[in-house]
Amino acid sequence: MGGIYSNEPMEVAGAVCSKCGEDLPQIRGWRDIKIKKIYGKWTHEFLGGMYYREKIPTAKHVCKTCFWTPEHILKKREQEAAERARAKAEEDKAETMRLQAKAEAAKAEALKATAELMKAKSLSDINTKENVNESLIRHDKHIIDIE
Numbered sequence: 267m268g269g270i271y272s273n274e275p276m277e278v279a280g281a282v283c284s285k286c287g288e289d290l291p292q293i294r295g296w297r298d299i300k301i302k303k304i305y306g307k308w309t310h311e312f313l314g315g316m317y318y319r320e321k322i323p324t325a326k327h328v329c330k331t332c333f334w335t336p337e338h339i340l341k342k343r344e345q346e347a348a349e350r351a352r353a354k355a356e357e358d359k360a361e362t363m364r365l366q367a368k369a370e371a372a373k374a375e376a377l378k379a380t381a382e383l384m385k386a387k388s389l390s391d392i393n394t395k396e397n398v399n400e401s402l403i404r405h406d407k408h409i410i411d412i413e
């Protein structure tokens with residue numbers, strides 16, 4: 267912990283591109299960092315140009331693709347990615363609504379089935395009562411016959 271590695275550059279643990287999120291490779295130590303003046307700014311160059319970080323404390327890591335890609339192209343890509351995400355979200359919402367409608371339909375179907383079942387049950391109740399009445403009548407007749 268601490269001491270031994272405190273003088274190591276933080277990139278020995280690797281880094282992430284602040285623009286595209288790409289994982290950037292770990293470096294072995296200071297020997298993998300060069301300081302160059304690029305775009306008129308002092309910049310750390312890692313692993314011979316795998317990625318970069320401007321030489322100011324608040325600067326973030328940038329992969330070589332993002333570093334050498336003009337800002338307006340990056341902006342366009344960001345917008346396209348945002349657009350794709352929005353379209354995806356719309357699609358997911360539509361899908362959720364479809365599923366909800368399906369669930370509602372299934373619920374209605376189940377209610378209908380329950381209603382059918384209750385109707386069938388009350389019909390059979392009526393039938394049973396009728397049977398009872400019929401047998402009572404027969405019984406009465408039988409008694410009458412004997413008399």
Ligand SMILES: [Zn+2]
Binds near residue numbers: 330331
């Ligand atoms: Zn990048």
